[in-house]
Structure formats: C-alpha cells, structure tokens
Amino acid sequence: MKRDYDIHSYRRQYGEGDPVYILDTAKVKGKCKKLSRPWKGPGKVVKQLTPDLYRVKLRNSISTVHQDRLKPCRDREVPDWCQGSDEVDAETLYCLCHQSYDETRFMIGCDKCDDWFHGDCVGVTPGENLNIDKYYCPPCSSKG
Incomplete structure (x- = not known):
C-alpha cells in the first residue's frame, strides 16, 4: 500500500x-x-x-x-523582510538568558524592538506562536 x-x-x-x-x-x-x-x-x-x-x-x-x-x-508583492538572503547570525541573536542562537531551539521575535528570544525563556511554545499575531517581549510589554 x-x-x-x-x-x-x-x-x-x-x-x-x-x-x-x-x-x-x-x-x-x-x-x-x-x-x-x-x-x-x-x-x-x-x-x-x-x-x-x-x-x-x-x-x-x-x-x-x-x-x-x-x-x-x-x-x-512580497514583504521586504521576506526578500533577500539574510543569514541567521549567531553573534547578533541573543535572548534574556544571554546565550547565542542555536538552530535546535525555537526562537520568537518581538514586533516592537525586533529582538529575538528563545521560546522557552519567554514561555512561548512552537505551537502557540502560530496563534500570536503580534508578540511583545517581556521588556517591551512592561514598558506599556
């Protein structure tokens, strides 16, 4: 079969x-x-x-x-962020835990400050991210 x-x-x-x-x-x-x-x-x-x-x-x-x-x-018309080939740089992506980018861990980006965070550090699972329209990181959400 x-x-x-x-x-x-x-x-x-x-x-x-x-x-x-x-x-x-x-x-x-x-x-x-x-x-x-x-x-x-x-x-x-x-x-x-x-x-x-x-x-x-x-x-x-x-x-x-x-x-x-x-x-x-x-x-x-495709959005600008979706065009081009921007490589994921291990030096620039940091989280609240101050660890570098690891491609085996899920990461989510803040829509306000454009910083990236590990999903488990901010309490977001890969399944939940599909339901989030706009994500604000803990520092940005505490600012208001």
Missing part, C-alpha cells in the same frame, strides 16, 4: 530564500475556524533540514514545518 501511495504522491522542493505560506490548522478558542485564514505568511525558507522538513521564518518566529504544510507564495 505504501508503494502505491508513493507513486501518486508529489514532493515539492523549496530552496533557501523561497517565499512560502504555512497551513494553519490550529483552532483558536473564541475564534470561528470557518472565518479564519487557512494559511499563515508569507514566510521565507531558511534551511532544508531533510528532504521533507524545512525551517521557515515568519515575521516574528522561526519554526520547523513539513513540506506537506507549505505552499509557494506567488504574490506580486
């Missing part, structure tokens, strides 16, 4: 820097799923981890996504 399924399955390949949308199947409490947008993004493919897994950077988060949950972005 697996052999028959694999014959008809389609594996789409994405390159680094390709703009993509991520399928959002999460149900948010208090919001109607029928009226919610099914796709989050656009985002940018940062790295291909395996033939099926990709690391995708949305505006305020970086997450690992299977290729079945991605679709190419064919918008006429």
Whole structure:
C-alpha cells in the first residue's frame, strides 16, 4: 500500500530564500475556524533540514514545518523582510538568558524592538506562536 501511495504522491522542493505560506490548522478558542485564514505568511525558507522538513521564518518566529504544510507564495508583492538572503547570525541573536542562537531551539521575535528570544525563556511554545499575531517581549510589554 505504501508503494502505491508513493507513486501518486508529489514532493515539492523549496530552496533557501523561497517565499512560502504555512497551513494553519490550529483552532483558536473564541475564534470561528470557518472565518479564519487557512494559511499563515508569507514566510521565507531558511534551511532544508531533510528532504521533507524545512525551517521557515515568519515575521516574528522561526519554526520547523513539513513540506506537506507549505505552499509557494506567488504574490506580486512580497514583504521586504521576506526578500533577500539574510543569514541567521549567531553573534547578533541573543535572548534574556544571554546565550547565542542555536538552530535546535525555537526562537520568537518581538514586533516592537525586533529582538529575538528563545521560546522557552519567554514561555512561548512552537505551537502557540502560530496563534500570536503580534508578540511583545517581556521588556517591551512592561514598558506599556
């Protein structure tokens, strides 16, 4: 049965820097799923981890996504942050814990100060980040 399924399955390949949308199947409490947008993004493919897994950077988060949950972005106008190839620099990304960037840990970016934080340091899981429209870090949220 697996052999028959694999014959008809389609594996789409994405390159680094390709703009993509991520399928959002999460149900948010208090919001109607029928009226919610099914796709989050656009985002940018940062790295291909395996033939099926990709690391995708949305505006305020970086997450690992299977290729079945991605679709190419064919918008006429793509946001500026999504274009170009900005490398993730281990020297510039610091968290509240003052540790450098580690690609195995989930990170989320603040929409106010544009700083990046480890998800476990600020109490945000990779599943919760898909439901957050705008994230404000603890220093920015305490300022008001």
